Structures are given as structure tokens and as C-alpha cells.
Amino acid sequence: MCLAGEADAMVTAPLNKEAVVLSGQSFSGHTEYIAHLCGATVSRMLLASDKLATVHVSTHIALEQACNLDRKHIVRTIELGAEAMRLMLGRSPHIGVCGLNPHAGEHNLFGRQDSEVIAPAVEEAKRLGFDCSGPHSPDAIFIRGVRKEFDLIVAMYHDQGHIPMKLIDFEETVNISLGIPIIRTSVDHGTAFDIAGQDRADCRNMRAAMRMAVKMASGRLHSAAAEHAAATQGVR
């Protein structure tokens, strides 16, 4: 329905990966399945709440492996994150990019990725017109996000973004898939079979995921309307 334009966005509830595999499917989670249906090859995970938004350069890989950064991959992450934030905010976002190492490497004292990979990626993104800066010291950047100095923070690995998001807004953090042509948001928790049928489930995260989908779909409709108006005016 989303691909056919009959729906403006989709929101997914949690599913049990083990159950999916047992049912004989070739996928284990929503994200891969939806990306497959959309014919998408790249994807990124954006976590967002009203307090903070973080897009991840890598997610479910070993930390050691996540240290092998690629400049183009970082630039693409900035692009995809900026595109999604534009739908949410109605304007281009201010973006802060994390370093990888403590104090963003402190002049190559602890690792060289910050100066040799991340800094050139930030420069390239700036040349492409994005309002971004970095690499910033990872332990100082998130409080600046909460204080609204940045609309979006680019995290280099799963926990660099997930630790602050889940600490600052555990109940309202929504998971947004980037790199697919449709708007898809999801809750950021599991199935909680252990409390099924006990009337104890907390709906706040599901509600936040729905709200985010509405916000992003409205943003897309507005921007399409604005483009249409501009094009019409050009014709006149």
C-alpha cells in the first residue's frame, strides 16, 4: 500500500525473530523484509524522540568491526539522516558528527579514524551543502543535542547512539528505517511475551511511533505541495 501510494506511512509493532525463523521465512526481522520488498540495498537506523535524534553509521556488527570506518558510508549516512530530519522539522537540520575514539582521537593520540576518515567525510558533506560539523568528542556531543544545538547526531556505532537515546528517552524513542522509498517507523522494544494478557503493557512507545509516522508523512506531503506550487508558478 505504501509503495502504491495508498498509504503515506507504515508503523510496525515488535515481532519475535525466533518465531519468524521457525515459520520457515527467509528473513528474521521486519527491517530486512521491508527493505527487500522496496528493492533497497542500503539502510540506516535513525532513533528519534522529541529530545534527541541519532542516526547510526553501523548497527548490528561487532564493535571491533565497526571501527573500520568508510568515508563514503559516513557521507551517505549524513545524507539519509538529513533527508529524514527535513521531513520531521520542515527545514534542513543542524548536524553534529561523533568521533570514534575517546575525545575524537585527541590529535591522533588515540586512533587515527577521527582525523583520517571522519573529518574528511564531514568536509565532503559540507561541500554537498549539509550544515554539519565534527568529529566532536563523543562524550560531550549528546548533551548539546538535548540542548538543541544539533537536530541530529551521527553516531559511528550501535551503542554510541543507543546508549544516550535509551537513557534520555527510554519510553518515547522511535526507530525509523532510512534508505527505503517509504516512511516506516517502529517501536524500539520487543514482544514482551512474558507480560502478555496481563494488561501491563505500556503503549507509549507504540503511540510515539505512530505520531512520528504522521509527522514525517505530513512533512513529505507539505514538501511535495511546496514543490508543486513552485513548479506551477514557474509555468505561469
Next chain:
Amino acid sequence: MCLAGEADAMVTAPLNKEAVVLSGQSFSGHTEYIAHLCGATVSRMLLASDKLATVHVSTHIALEQACNLDRKHIVRTIELGAEAMRLMLGRSPHIGVCGLNPHAGEHNLFGRQDSEVIAPAVEEAKRLGFDCSGPHSPDAIFIRGVRKEFDLIVAMYHDQGHIPMKLIDFEETVNISLGIPIIRTSVDHGTAFDIAGQDRADCRNMRAAMRMAVKMASGRLHSAAAEHAAATQGVR
């Protein structure tokens, strides 16, 4: 004075590492200098506020290098962290140990350190009598610390502990040196030469460092008094 028993604790203000080096000293920061004066060879950094406390297995090294975990080093970190927390709390702490990889490796799907190094370290610490558990998923453990399920969280690398501490309590987080025979706390910020003489400095962190030193020194005096009383009673 601390080593001679004339002072019960010391609190250090920030210093400028570049200025120290320019003055021709053989050290660049307080921590190494104090450890040297104390004849200490191991040290760990504990960050603590009323909201959260985190001790670090490693600090100022490249992230890639921090992935090379050592079981004994983790056990020693748990011991040193527990000892400091006992002075603060007046009892043994509940300790949660972080995994290294996303979701603590999710059954060796992303990296093997969680199951092969951290889990055995936690088992060893338990055998030694520490109330600890883990490895826990790094993105879910810190909110449990804030909710007081854990008194102390053991972080595997600098930013795993620094990101949540600086996000949740930027102004009141105190730096405590472990592995030295004296009590030493420090502010967790720099010299801020850029605002010198403008009457804009914020003293909250210095005050928190002083309060923490008093709390830990009182804890040590109480525990020494309790030991003395127990010993005396044994003689009677």
C-alpha cells in the same frame, strides 16, 4: 599529607596539560603524577554522581585497542570499583557489568568477547563474593543504574561510561582515581581559560568533587572505626 595521614582526602582542580609539559615536568596530568607519588601501578577511573556511577576497564586508548579485553583486568576493575563504592554507600554495591558489543554480542552473533572474556570475569568476581551480574546489553543497563537497580556499572571503554554519565549529570559528575592508597577526587572539566576573569565559571562540579571526597573519607573513617571496634571486642 594524604600519604602521611595528615589529610583524609585530596580534591584537584583542572590543570592545563600543555602548560605542564611546557614547564618541563616529566608528567602531563595530575593522575599519572599522583599515581607515581603513591607508587601505584594500576589505576582506574570512576565517574560518579548521585544519579549514576561508572568505573572504566580502559580509558584513553583507541576504541579498536579497547576491544582487546582481558579477564583479570576486568575482575580487578570490579574489585576497585566495589571498594570505592563501599566507602560511598557504607555497604557492598550491586554491580552491573556492560557487554562490549551490541546487545552484549547476542549469542556470539556480533563478536565473541562478551561470552568468552566478560562472562567468565563476572563469574570469577561472583566467586570472590561480589554482587555482580552481566554482561548486560550496553544500551539497556544505564537506565537500570539510574533506577537504582545497580549502584555501580562497569563500562568496558571510555565512551561507554562517559557518554551516559555526561548526558545524565553533566554538572555534578565527579572523577575519582582508583588503585591508589589515598582518596582523590577531581572535577571532570578543563581549565576554561576562555572565560577566565569574567565571573562566569560554574562551581557546581568543584563543589560536587569536594562533597564526594568528604563522603568517601567519612566512609573510610567509619569503616576503620568499625574494624577497630570489632577487633577490640574480639580481644575482650
